[in-house]
Amino acid sequence: MPITIYQDRIFALHTNHTSYVMKKEENGLLSQVYWGKRIDAVQDFDESSLRGENSYHMAADQAMEEYAPFGGMRYKESALKLEFADGTKDFRYQLAGYQRMENGLELILKDEFYPCQVKLIYRLYEEEDIIRRHAVVENLGKEDILLEKCASAQFGLAGCDFKSLQFNGAWAKEFYKKQDSLQGGKKVYESLRGSTAHVANPCFVLHRDADEWNNDVYFGLLAYSGNFKVSLEATPYDWTNVVIGINDTDFSWVLKPGEAFETPAVYAGYSAEGFSAMSHRLHQLQRRYLMPKTLSDKPLKVLYNSWYATYFDVRCEQQKKLAEKAAQAGVELFVVDDGWFLGREDDTRALGDWTPDPEKFPNGLNELIDHVKGLGMEFGLWIEPEMVNENSRLFREHPDWIYRFENRPVLKGRNQYVLDLTKEEVVSWMLETLDRLLSDHDIHYLKWDMNRAISETGAFGQNSVEHKMVWHTHMTNFYRVVRELRARHPEVEIEACASGGGRADLGAMEYFDEYWTSDNTDPLDRLFIQENYSLLYPAKYMRAWVTDSPDERKVSLPFALHVSMCGSLGIGCNLNALEEEKLALIQEQIGVYKQIRNIVQFGELYRLTSLEREEIQTVEYLLKNQGVIFAFLPQGRFGKDRFRVKLKGLEAAGTYRVTDRGKILEKSGVYLMEYGLEVNLRGDYDSCLIRFQLL
Numbered sequence: 001m002p003i004t005i006y007q008d009r010i011f012a013l014h015t016n017h018t019s020y021v022m023k024k025e026e027n028g029l030l031s032q033v034y035w036g037k038r039i040d041a042v043q044d045f046d047e048s049s050l051r052g053e054n055s056y057h058m059a060a061d062q063a064m065e066e067y068a069p070f071g072g073m074r075y076k077e078s079a080l081k082l083e084f085a086d087g088t089k090d091f092r093y094q095l096a097g098y099q100r101m102e103n104g105l106e107l108i109l110k111d112e113f114y115p116c117q118v119k120l121i122y123r124l125y126e127e128e129d130i131i132r133r134h135a136v137v138e139n140l141g142k143e144d145i146l147l148e149k150c151a152s153a154q155f156g157l158a159g160c161d162f163k164s165l166q167f168n169g170a171w172a173k174e175f176y177k178k179q180d181s182l183q184g185g186k187k188v189y190e191s192l193r194g195s196t197a198h199v200a201n202p203c204f205v206l207h208r209d210a211d212e213w214n215n216d217v218y219f220g221l222l223a224y225s226g227n228f229k230v231s232l233e234a235t236p237y238d239w240t241n242v243v244i245g246i247n248d249t250d251f252s253w254v255l256k257p258g259e260a261f262e263t264p265a266v267y268a269g270y271s272a273e274g275f276s277a278m279s280h281r282l283h284q285l286q287r288r289y290l291m292p293k294t295l296s297d298k299p300l301k302v303l304y305n306s307w308y309a310t311y312f313d314v315r316c317e318q319q320k321k322l323a324e325k326a327a328q329a330g331v332e333l334f335v336v337d338d339g340w341f342l343g344r345e346d347d348t349r350a351l352g353d354w355t356p357d358p359e360k361f362p363n364g365l366n367e368l369i370d371h372v373k374g375l376g377m378e379f380g381l382w383i384e385p386e387m388v389n390e391n392s393r394l395f396r397e398h399p400d401w402i403y404r405f406e407n408r409p410v411l412k413g414r415n416q417y418v419l420d421l422t423k424e425e426v427v428s429w430m431l432e433t434l435d436r437l438l439s440d441h442d443i444h445y446l447k448w449d450m451n452r453a454i455s456e457t458g459a460f461g462q463n464s465v466e467h468k469m470v471w472h473t474h475m476t477n478f479y480r481v482v483r484e485l486r487a488r489h490p491e492v493e494i495e496a497c498a499s500g501g502g503r504a505d506l507g508a509m510e511y512f513d514e515y516w517t518s519d520n521t522d523p524l525d526r527l528f529i530q531e532n533y534s535l536l537y538p539a540k541y542m543r544a545w546v547t548d549s550p551d552e553r554k555v556s557l558p559f560a561l562h563v564s565m566c567g568s569l570g571i572g573c574n575l576n577a578l579e580e581e582k583l584a585l586i587q588e589q590i591g592v593y594k595q596i597r598n599i600v601q602f603g604e605l606y607r608l609t610s611l612e613r614e615e616i617q618t619v620e621y622l623l624k625n626q627g628v629i630f631a632f633l634p635q636g637r638f639g640k641d642r643f644r645v646k647l648k649g650l651e652a653a654g655t656y657r658v659t660d661r662g663k664i665l666e667k668s669g670v671y672l673m674e675y676g677l678e679v680n681l682r683g684d685y686d687s688c689l690i691r692f693q694l695l
């Protein structure tokens, strides 16, 4: 039974290996009492968990509340802050009822006096050991309610001995992992940029000295691509208070009579077996339930992207030549990045004018598309629809379509402004423009970019409260455009990009088929970015291109190819200038990738060794009875050329055939997992791809 309810007071949500237990306390508050390994005997929790209170430490402040409102005598970080029309600023609730749902539960918190209720909605993914949570606030009265904070979820974890992992990166340094100890006070990770951004990911990962294979990890990922806030607070009462949701800075929402506000969802889980189990559960959840169905069970094609080869200097003939080389190499999807549209010679102009440049494409874009299709590939384009340059037709026609404050000059980022997506006419323009682009051309793929943070969110004609609704309205309208575009063109594949990996989150996953992971394609940096990325998100969504080696780092091409083959492979080299033998090598490795990509894109990923601790990085992908291992030695030392690596997830009693660069071994699963496999690498930037198969 996934849900057990004891005497209408104790509510337990069970997944295959975990239990999450909540309780209605004697004073009517709803608190969380347990989250951890599965406990079926829920009646055992029938004892008071309220602590004695005194004037400075009130019961409500001490309780591990399931969804604590601001107000009353509570001083911990809250999940909800609202204001009623008469100025009352607290929500004094009682657990008023519950409802079982298919695979889920709904709990209703009702104010004792005011006509307002909050529904806490839970859905269980039993096999993945994950719980989805979100909240809905409903105005049941006749007057407006002002919401000033409305988080998706709050979690109480017993103890104040957690370490927290976050990804505090930057552009070209995405998923840069940092660890903090949470022993006292509060730690906040957030984005205020109107996008997920590179500086933090909308998630929490709390652990007790966990490693890949051992110890407690609690995690939660927010399905939202806008301003978010994750607050982790070591309370004075020996429990850790986690609140995750839409950022309350510069946020408010007017809830009119009869209206409801629905938060984005959080997908949360507990693993007693370290980070590896966390990743497997998250990856499986994403593959089975969150990815758009059109491509969720199909492997992504090998793509070519023109950005690093031709930047803004796109011309039809030169792209045709690139396409010919790409087809020769085995590429399946040819993508023209920035620079293809009306007058786009550099990044100071043309954003907003989404029609092919007649100077660059004198016979229209279809000439190139036909050529690409004739070569047996699909065609794709880069777009950045939420933005406009001052120097564009769109801006000249609609200077009032951008966010700005009326009495200040507007700031530019990468020479561009952000379109005011709270305006219905802007939403319609965006949808119709993209619809036309896709209807007029045989386009299989779009790379949807967002290259500046949002600022100055003044929208014309709105009052000061409505200004604070802009951030979230922007997000919901952005999602609406993508959703509608996909409905009109269900066959089109769309990649989420925001100056690299600034839009890698579960909110974007619902609408996009893959993420551009980072503009940083340096293979060594990529090893770190990719490993950390894999903690949360699956290899399939990790687009990874091989580009020309930068002058400052001479990485061998096979090494670079192997790094990119760890995700969804792409090529970004200037093929028009590439030596024939390098093109032949790319062609050969694309051939290999096509044989193994199902294993990489759909298999279980194991981080066997890491450059954080070991001399080599080794990653295993296992799909049923077949697997691949990539191993990387960036810098060999003291002539060491033998590394023993223990495999994971194999059938202990089975026999595996292992193929390593022409060498074939047959070994038992238990031998490969307990004694290990010898990996031979030597010198600088050496790498290998090893395959294995259960006999």
Ligand code: GLA
Pocket: 307, 337, 338, 382, 449, 451, 497, 498, 499, 500, 516, 519
């Ligand atoms: C961003 C993207 C790049 C490229 C450029 C084009 O920086 O991350 O991959 O598309 O925009 O201007």
